[in-house]
Amino acid sequence: MANAIQRRRRIAEVARANNGSNPRDASEFAAGSLETELAAIGKAVPARGWAKLPADYFANLDHSLHGAPKKK
Numbered sequence: 026m027a028n029a030i031q032r033r034r035r036i037a038e039v040a041r042a043n044n045g046s047n048p049r050d051a052s053e054f055a056a057g058s059l060e061t062e063l064a065a066i067g068k069a070v071p072a073r074g075w076a077k078l079p080a081d082y083f084a085n086l087d088h089s090l091h092g093a094p095k096k097k
Contacts, residue, residue: 079085087093 030095075077081095082089
């Protein structure tokens with residue numbers, strides 16, 4: 026138990042030394058990877074799928090997801 030606490034403290038110290046970044050997070054998400062992943066997802070959707078979206082879908086995303094009033 027004491028070893029686990031010491032290990033967590035050491036990880037926290039290292040993270041603070043690196044401007045507050047968590048080394049685990051940095052290795053999981055390389056710079057630009059979110060953009061790359063989203064582009065891959067967008068390319069994987071067939072054109073028929075994109076055609077089914079309303080023209081104002083992205084402008085009214087809050088309406089589609091949460092039921093907020095539509096923007097005009």
